[in-house]
Amino acid sequence: xxxxxxxxxxxxxxxxxxxxxxxxxxxxxxxxxxxxxxxxxxxxxxxxxxxxxxxxxxxxxxxxxxxxxxxxxxxxxxxxxxxxxxxxxxxxxxxxxxxxxxxxxxxxxxxxxxxxxxxxxxxxxxxxxxxxxxxxxxxxxxxxxxxxxxxxxxxxxxxxxxxxxxxxxxxxxxxxxxxxxxxxxxxxxxxxxxxxxxxxxxxxxxxxxxxxxxxxxxxxxxxxxxxxxxxxxxxxxxxxxxxxxxxxxxxxxxxxxxxxxxxxxxxxxxxxxxxxxxxxxxxxxxxxxxxxxxxxxxxxxxxxxxxxxxxxxxxxxxxxxxxxxxxxxxxxxxxxxxxxxxxxxxxxxxxxxxxxxxxxxxxxxxxxxxxxxxxxxxxxxxxxx
Ligand SMILES: [Zn+2]
Numbered sequence: 001x002x003x004x005x006x007x008x009x010x011x012x013x014x015x016x017x018x019x020x021x022x023x024x025x026x027x028x029x030x031x032x033x034x035x036x037x038x039x040x041x042x043x044x045x046x047x048x049x050x051x052x053x054x055x056x057x058x059x060x061x062x063x064x065x066x067x068x069x070x071x072x073x074x075x076x077x078x079x080x081x082x083x084x085x086x087x088x089x090x091x092x093x094x095x096x097x098x099x100x101x102x103x104x105x106x107x108x109x110x111x112x113x114x115x116x117x118x119x120x121x122x123x124x125x126x127x128x129x130x131x132x133x134x135x136x137x138x139x140x141x142x143x144x145x146x147x148x149x150x151x152x153x154x155x156x157x158x159x160x161x162x163x164x165x166x167x168x169x170x171x172x173x174x175x176x177x178x179x180x181x182x183x184x185x186x187x188x189x190x191x192x193x194x195x196x197x198x199x200x201x202x203x204x205x206x207x208x209x210x211x212x213x214x215x216x217x218x219x220x221x222x223x224x225x226x227x228x229x230x231x232x233x234x235x236x237x238x239x240x241x242x243x244x245x246x247x248x249x250x251x252x253x254x255x256x257x258x259x260x261x262x263x264x265x266x267x268x269x270x271x272x273x274x275x276x277x278x279x280x281x282x283x284x285x286x287x288x289x290x291x292x293x294x295x296x297x298x299x300x301x302x303x304x305x306x307x308x309x310x311x312x313x314x315x316x317x318x319x320x321x322x323x324x325x326x327x328x329x330x331x332x333x334x335x336x337x338x339x340x341x342x343x344x345x346x347x348x349x350x351x352x353x354x355x356x357x358x359x360x361x362x363x364x365x366x367x368x369x370x371x372x373x374x375x376x377x378x379x380x381x382x383x384x385x
Contacts, residue, residue, distance in 0.1 A: 034154065037377055042211065044209075044212050044369050049292050050214075050369060052216070053357075061242075064099070064237075064238060065100075065236060065260075066236050067119050068196070069222075070103060070224050071083055071088055083226055094278065095277055099117060100113055101119035104121065117251060119134050119136060122156070127176060128177045130171065131189070136164045140160050153182060157188045158188055166252050167191070168190065168191040169193060170196070173204040188371055191255055195235035197223070217237070217355055220237070229270070229277075234264075234265050236265075239260045240260065261287060264352060265281070284352060292359060299330065299344050299346075301330070304328060305347060310342055312342050335359075
């Protein structure tokens with residue numbers, strides 16, 4: 001009888017231990033799973049237009065920049081046996097670049113370049129949800145290996161932004177690294193690598209812009225071996241400056257304010273020599289001005305192009321102006337009440353393209369619309385203050 005009575009007691013104790021253990025595992029799992037509310041998603045609005053090129057004039061100049069090149073310094077992932085920092089800097093110097101950032105994985109590689117821009121690429125997860133840190137102070141070593149939830153992506157972006165000047169979503173559309181849904185609800189980054197040798201993310205960029213995320217463009221080679229012609233001078237960023245000696249802070253400011261644009265070089269030159277690529281870049285017309293005057297957006301180049309295309313909310317094509325016979329160097333679009341943003345893509349006769357940053361509606365004169373702040377859910381805020 002005594003034996004029969006003691007059994008349920010031991011049973012009970014065991015049951016409580018199991019429940020306590022399960023609760024503990026649950027708490028640990030929740031702790032590992034950052035929970036963020038979706039960031040507000042609404043088109044840009046306000047009575048003013050923010051024009052990132054309002055200060056562009058013939059006084060300044062455009063710098064050629066690539067912030068996405070991998071060296072053999074980190075060894076593991078690069079396929080160039082040589083491909084040293086020196087090799088990379090010398091190739092880009094021959095191509096007439098003013099700024100070359102070495103974006104090794106999870107490692108800020110020091111270089112003797114002037115200006116020296118500390119850069120690295122973050123991410124070692126299976127779906128290539130990668131980020132670029134331009135002006136990085138230090139490396140964030142955490143990542144989520146398996147396909148990431150939006151909350152986890154937000155968590156990584158927040159951690160990276162604490163450690164860098166300019167945070168870029170690298171090749172965002174590649175392998176679904178970031179989905180259209182992500183683009184509506186993620187926040188807190190500065191730039192969007194629309195142009196990358198492996199992937200063009202133009203459509204996804206329109207999703208981010210249409211949901212009121214002021215993501216500014218960058219283009220990058222993602223070069224893994226500068227001894228392969230196809231890795232070089234395919235996609236780049238041109239940055240506006242009025243200074244004779246360019247300081248890193250000027251570059252960060254220009255990228256974030258949008259005084260920069262992306263260039264996609266024609267595929268026909270992918271296998272061309274460094275000399276030919278350089279000649280092509282030197283001959284490519286530049287943005288001379290982009291102005292808003294009496295509600296007209298007027299874009300002017302230093303040379304001729306075949307087509308100017310104006311794109312707006314939800315990626316809708318608003319206007320196309322083309323003349324492929326004699327070419328045109330300027331085009332205008334009348335901004336309407338309904339436009340939340342308008343961006344311009346310019347096509348040249350050889351199929352090279354220029355992608356301008358958008359003009360966006362804003363509530364305060366000359367102030368770029370800001371990214372909404374990310375907000376933790378209550379459950380996550382208990383664990384991570
Ligand atoms: Zn990458």
